[in-house]
Amino acid sequence: MRGYFGKRREHGAEQPAVLGGLKLRLPFVHYGMEFPDWIQGAILCVVPMGITAVMMDTLGIPFELAIAFVIINNFMYLLHTHFGDPAIAGWITAGIPLYVGFLNGFPAGEERIQALIALQLTVAFIFLIMGVFKGADVLVKRVPVSLKAGILLGAAMAAILGEFAATGRVWKMPVTILIGAALGFFMMFSKSAGPLRQKYGLFRYIAQFGIAVPFALAYGFGILIGEVNLPVLNWSFVALPIGEIIANYSVFGLGFPPMEYFLKALPLAVAAYIIAFGDILVVSTLLKSANQARPDEKIAFSPGRNSIIVSFRNFLQGLFMPYLPLSGPQWTAGQVLALNRYMNSSREQNDSYWGGATGIFWGMSIALLLGPIVSLFQPGIHIGMALTMLIQGYLCGYLALEILKDEGNLQKGIAVLVGAVLATKGAAWGLGIGIILWLLLEKDWTTAGRSVAEVTIVSEDSAQAKKAE
Structure with a gap:
């Protein structure tokens, strides 16, 4: 069903919008409500709840305020799909262990909050520059492969080591988390999962929810064996104490961070951007596949628009x-979820991509406002975050090795060193060591050492210049 009363889209065109280049699309006016995506989003509200455990441990934020941060952040995701960016936005997830390590280098309390403000504002500035001046090629495409792979390896090592450290989440409820991880890895990555999806519709339906089902099964089992406390249900709505947040956690209450905090945050902000740029490449590829599968609608993706909206979100939150x-x-799991239903539906079943892309966050954000749902899953927030980080570690490690697949042993060795230093000593040390190793080992300082390809290019340029004369 169409489900909205706005202008009808022509076959193969973009969904109608207003405000010209801003491409503002409003529910019921420019797209209909896709309630299956709302339901999927509501089920997956357990995923963003996991970060409350990290915020409580690292920043000392009480759960009641941490969940308010999550809710506000979730509603801000809708800025993308309401202003013409089709990305299902998310965190810069792979860097979370690196951010925690950076923040732990500051005294707990106001100084640590200010350090996070400095980091987020620096990330916002980088995204703004890259979005406005289209500088992604300069910062990412020209970054040595060994350094890019090393950053991903460092993120992978930090994620996995953090969970299995003596104070890691795994040991808070070992049986529950390890069972959840085993189920999650099986459903998402095993050789058996693909054939099972093709053969059984029920397995395919369950698998599309990512870690939500493994979380739910592990959570229930943890309660049965006594590793997880029984939830105490709260039947009221979740409060959003905006005044308290601004007074105790914003630049207006704590003051602007010292400049030295920004200088310390800069290497990590650069590493976070390099990690995040991989998500931009992924969403671009996924949306190209959607355009091929659904020729009735053109989904236009602009990396510049995406980067500017990401910058705005980081500035506002910072x-x-x-x-x-x-x-x-981008949130890859959510992106795949929305696209999977859209690509496998006809126009009569799902008129426009934008209904589902917005619906997933409407459903998730509203579910997070409901006290019974939040309190039901609150005892399991460590499970959700542990599963998120273990799977993220696997993906980052896999991507790093994929980048290095066609590279020589020199690049692979540098990547391992950068990753190990970054995971143990932080982004500044990791990037610094990576640049020094690239200059010492990879960079060819001799004119005689130029490759055949370089000589060929120079010769061709010289020949073309003579021909032009």
Whole structure:
């Protein structure tokens, strides 16, 4: 069903919008409500709840305020889909262990909050520059492969080591978390999962929810064996104490961070951007596949628009409510979820991509406002975050090795060193060591050492210049 009363889209065109280049699309006016996506979003509200555990441990924020941060952040995701960016936005997830390590280098309390403000505002500035001046090629495409792979390896090592450290989440409820991880890895990555999806519709339906089902099964089992406390249900709505957040966690209450905090945050902000740029490449590829599968609608993706909206989210949060996982370009699991239903539906079943892309966050955000749902899952927030970080560690490690697949042993060795230093000593040390190793080992300082390809290019340029004369 169409489900809205706005202008009808022509076959193969973009969904209608207003405000010209801003491409503002409003529910019921420019797209209909896709309630299956609302339901999927509501089920997946357990995923963003996981970050409350990290915020409580690292920043000392009480759960009642941490969940308010999550809710406000979730509603801000809708800025993308309401202003012409089709990305299902998310965190810069792979860097979370690196942010925690950076913040732990500051005294707990106001100084640590100010350090997070400095980091988030620096990330916002980088995204703004890259979005406005289209500088992604300069910062990412010209970054040595060994350094990019090393950053991903460092994020992978930090994620996994953090969960299995002596004070890691795994040991808070070992049986529950390890069972949840086993189920999650099986459903998402095993060789058996693909054939099972093709053969059984029920398995395919369950698998599309990502870690939500493994979380629910592990959570229930943890309650049965006594590792997880029984939830105490709260039947009221979740409060959003905006005044308290601004007074105690914003630049207006704590003051602007010292300049030295920004200088310390800069290497990590650069690493966070390099990680996040991988998400921009992924969403671009996924949306190209959607355009091929559904020729009735053109989904236009602009990396510049995406980066500017990400910058705005980070600026806003950095000023008013610093958010530990930062604001990133895409949530891959949610992107796949929305696209999977859209690509496998006809126009009669799902008129426009935008209904589902907005619906997933409407459903999730509203579910997070409901006290019974939040209190039901509150005892399991450590499970959700542990599963998120273990799976993120696997993905980052896999991507790093994929980048290095066609590279030589020199690049692979540098990547391992950068990753190990970054995971143990932080982004500044990791990037510094990576640049020094690249200059010492990879950079060819001799004119005689130029490759055949370089010589060929120079020769061709010289020949073309003579021909032009």
